[in-house]
Amino acid sequence: MAEANSISGKDLQEMFTAATGWLEKSAADVDALNVFPVPDGDTGTNMLLTMRSSIEDAYQVANNSVSAVAQAIARGALIGARGNSGVILSQIWNGLAQGLDEKETMTGADLVQGLLLASRTAYNGLSNPVEGTILTVIREAAEAAEKHASEVSNDLISVMEATVEAARESVANTPTLLPVLKECGVVDAGGQGLYTILEGALHYLKGETEQLKLRRPWMVASSIPLTTRAPQMVGAEDEVPYGYCTNFVIKGAELDPEKLRRRLEKKGLSVIVIGDDSAVRVHIHTLDPGDIMHYVNHLGTLHQINIRNMDEQYRDFLEMQKERMPEVDTAIVAVVVGEGLSQVFTSLGTTIIVPGGQTMNPSTKDLLQAVEAVPSEKVIILPNNKNIVLTAEQVPALTEKKIHVVPTRTVPQGVAALLAFDYEADLETNTVSMYQAHLEVKSIEVTRAVRATRLGGLDIKKNQAIGFLDGDLVAVADKPEEVLNEVLERVEPDKAEVVTIYYGADTKPAEAEQAAASIRERYSQLQVEVVQGGQPHYNYIASVE
Amino acid sequence: MTVKIITDSLGDIPPGIAEELGITVIPINVIFGNINYRDGVDLTTEQFYDKLAASKVFPTTIVPSLGRYADAYDQVAEETGDIIVITNSHKLSASYETAVLARERMKKKCRVEVIDSLSAIMAQGLIVMAAARAAKDGARLDKILEGVRNNIPRAHIRMAFGTLEYLRRGGRIGKAKTFLGMVLKVSPILGIRDGEIYPFAREHSRARAIDYLYEFADGFTGIEGIGVEDVTTPGEAEELARRLQARFLGETIYRSRVGPAVGAHVGPRVLGVAVLGDRDQP
Structure with missing residues (x-):
């Protein structure tokens, strides 16, 4: 043929x-x-x-x-x-x-x-x-x-x-x-x-x-x-299965599929009614199949009746899904704020994200709940902020689960740790390699001064852009981009390989792209990546590796 | 009588080695549009990758017919009564199924044992090469079979990828689908585990991904073979082979190139290291 x-x-x-x-x-x-x-x-x-x-x-x-x-x-x-x-x-x-x-x-x-x-x-x-x-x-x-x-x-x-x-x-x-x-x-x-x-x-x-x-x-x-899914979504009702998947054919004379469909839609979900005046096929998910059969029985003769319990099928399905994923037994809980940053962490395999960061520190209880919610007995926590590390370190004593904290103090450290996660390795090995990785990245954070001050030999006016390198205040200028460049100069950018810039909720994409372009121009060997982080307060968070 | 080894072209046996060790390689077909190319026969690897880069059509691969396998068996049976066929993982291609069924189509009488390597590219190749060496040294069929079975769990491979798009489109991505859709530009490191593609690690730059491959090989003892292969980046492969040679002074580091039938599914810029040996860490 x-x-x-x-x-x-x-x-x-x-x-x-x-x-x-x-x-x-x-x-x-x-x-x-x-x-x-x-x-x-x-x-x-x-x-x-x-x-x-x-x-x-x-x-x-x-x-x-x-x-x-x-x-x-x-x-x-x-x-x-x-x-x-x-x-x-x-x-x-x-x-x-x-x-x-x-x-x-x-x-x-x-x-x-x-x-x-x-x-x-x-x-x-x-x-x-x-x-x-x-x-x-x-x-x-x-x-x-x-x-x-x-x-x-x-x-x-x-x-x-x-x-x-x-x-x-x-x-x-x-x-x-x-x-x-x-x-x-x-x-x-x-x-x-x-x-x-x-x-x-x-x-x-x-x-x-x-x-x-x-x-x-x-x-x-x-x-x-x-x-x-995020913890608050676990067990959301939109996916809970219900009732019975009910299928049958009605044969008769002068059947009205349209009318029948309208009736059945009041009695169940996923209603499908097709056919003509002599034969109609029905599919419906219902809590009470008996009621449906009783209702249609007078319309004609019933054929190919098939009713199955969907809850049983759902359980089997969940079992099967487990087998289909990589058999990772270590879950990761990370503290992140900003839609873009959350996506970065999720796409790199974070199991649960606890919203939080600068000025929005989650409580020990928030972290504990997340740890309890993951379907795993072994959990690594990435606090990603220096004000949250201590909170995270309280969690291991409060749960039966085996918890390790990799004390990441910035978002770039969290990303570096996450990238080092090895799907083959056990909890201990992963903790060690993630700890090592978080030390190997330089973190730049650029924000605005909330008040005038003098710090680390710098005179800072309110609302000026200030820059931190691994938590130390090292630069001040009027524009965030200037500060970003100034901090970058301090980390030997000519020897680095990758710079990733996460721009904040208040920063325009064009400004971030322009800042990146100017860095690429000066350091042609650098791979500069720009990602919409969406974080509040910080105009820029950048990692240098 | 010397045992003869047959394999499919998905094992990327380095040029010259197949002849040297007397291995018969059955080419796997690559289909571009409506034209059928036999891997390594009608199309050189260079021509293929030029075509892959230029073409909008996505190539597909097809294991040759039963008849083609049976012919290969018959031809080898001219010289021997004992044949071992070592195929690509049955989870990645139909080579194993075809190789098994082809035995019934043979005209000659000959013992033919078919083994699934549960592997691919040079990890498969190293298993095949070890078997061929044993055969050349005069080992008997059962002894070689035992060796192959022992070697299957000892053959490991890691590949640094440029993109996972080809794997996804070709349907072979397996559990590495966890790595799809990453927001950051990272180099995924995949390997083969239990016969299918498995996600192992991610590195934030190509240079780090290559370091990962070096460190992966560095963690082996009792090495019986190391292979380095590329798709379109021979310079990187040469450099990595040099580093590994400096680390493993007595070993031959085999250099090969991913054949078109696999290349069509992994895409350009894949760089792989295969090791036959014992891993220090589990």
């Missing part, structure tokens, strides 16, 4: 069979991804069973037109749909069938048409479409197919390649759209399933049958890392 500009109904059957086989190989991995809208935990299996039902119907068609086969696929998917994503998948094939209506064969242009309608039908089928799911993936894939066909080539394989590539990018991007995915560090399971199906279809179109046999689909990795 290589090198074709259009395919027949028979080819479409086989393409779906190949795609289903491809999905089958990774169905278990897709199951493991599932978190949305509450963890059903079986998205891959549901999509696979939906696809199988499609194929069964597809092979009952005697007619060799793509139109007839696509309609059979859509019908099979509707009747066989399971779970949230299975139902949405059936809507997608329904749209595809509409796009291929009355077509004998499918060309690249027909595929584009089918995908666009698939996307539209999928969105229309839901009362509350959510981005960052399979919906986004089908939409972005369809848009990419359309763009490719009009701007590059409308050759069938070429269009399919563009579709698959766009689907992959879209899947990788789902965590940026859907916070629950970001928190779990996974991509959307339904999106991954759809991508895999499309990729399987592409392999078939390209005649790559041996690979379909031998290789396995790759799981798309999230484009953003796993982030850990």
Whole structure:
């Protein structure tokens, strides 16, 4: 089946069979991804069973037109749909069938048409479409197919390649759209399933049958890392699973899917109702499945009833998630203020951030709570401020957990310590190497004088910019940038490698960039990085390594 | 009868060594657009990386067919009745699966043992080279197999990365996804553990990342092989090899280059050190 500009109904059957086989190989991995809208935990299996039902119907068609086969696929998917994503998948094939209506064969242009309608039908089928799911993936894939066909080539394989590539990018991007995915560090399971199906279809179109046999689909990795939540968010109710995932089909006469959906939306969440006046498929998450069954029983006959407890699935899911992350048994609690700085610390692997810093010192209790909240028996605390080191050192005596404090007195020291964290090493080894690393960095802090004074041989007027080097006041000037430069001159910048400048909430990005540019100009060997720290009080915090 | 060793091209055996030790290397294919290149055969490493830098298309890699593996077995079976095939980690490619299945497609009668190195690039290469040396010295098949099994947990690799984007796109990032999305520009140090990519450390500059690689190798005893390899930065690799040579005076420091099939997944600027030996620290 290589090198074709259009395919027949028979080819479409086989393409779906190949795609289903491809999905089958990774169905278990897709199951493991599932978190949305509450963890059903079986998205891959549901999509696979939906696809199988499609194929069964597809092979009952005697007619060799793509139109007839696509309609059979859509019908099979509707009747066989399971779970949230299975139902949405059936809507997608329904749209595809509409796009291929009355077509004998499918060309690249027909595929584009089918995908666009698939996307539209999928969105229309839901009362509350959510981005960052399979919906986004089908939409972005369809848009990419359309763009490719009009701007590059409308050759069938070429269009399919563009579709698959766009689907992959879209899947990788789902965590940026859907916070629950970001928190779990996974991509959307339904999106991954759809991508895999499309990729399987592409392999078939390209005649790559041996690979379909031998290789396995790759799981798309999230484009953003796993982030850990702040302590106050632990146990937030938006993710607590509830009740039963309830699925069934009603067969009867004069059914009204619209009306039924409106009714069911009052009785549960994640409601999906699709079908026509003779058969309707329902998916709902509810606390009382009995009430739902009782309500729909009079509408017609019930088929394929499937009710599962989601709490059990959720527990299994959490267990599985644990296994998927690096087996780090040491957690890190850091005291940080400023959105940018918090991001820096989180992205470097801080488990919990306790907000605080200059003039906002957290209490021993605040730190203790954070230490107790982390899912680990061993914790390293980074106080990141000289006024907090002592507070942090009170914590080990107050908890059963094993706590080490690396006495970081500045933000740059905290970052240097964090970078030295070794994922392989134990608590003791890490404490030693982080301690060593925090000594090896020079910290510059630039702020404004709150009153006039004379200190360290410097005459300081109120509101002038003052600069500290490792906690010692060493420079004063009218502009913060002047002070930054003056302090930098004291640390032999011609021998340093990296300068990182974190600019504060009151500093304009352009000013920070200009300061960095002037440093680069004077010291061409320096790698100067500018990061929005967002910290209050300090115009600049900089590290020199 | 001498045992013969076969491996895939993902082990980055240094140029000349395969011939010297009588190792048969099966090239892994790289696909750019619609064109299929055999690793190291149709495309030199230089040409590949020029193409990678210039192309907007993302290359993919494909393990050759069962038939290609079976042909290689049959060809080697002309000379011997005992073959050991050492493959790339099954978590990183389909080489192991293919190598196992290919045995049934062989025409000749020959004992073929397939072992998963649970590794890649020169860590895999060093395991293969040690096996080939034993074979050349006349060791029997079972003895060599035992040696390979012992060496698998002793082969370590660390790589300093320029970017993790290629790994992410290729789907092989494994647990190193923890390192994605860092706000600061840091050099991630990754390695292979339990057959997959694993995050080990981060350094704030390239120079420090290279120091890390040196110190990593420095922590070994009982060394049976050290390899240094680069993707597009041979100068850095030469310098690091020189430093390591000064530290390990009696050892040969093997220099190699990451082949295109792996290069497509790790991207330019990866610099790696592989050691076969015993680590001082756990």
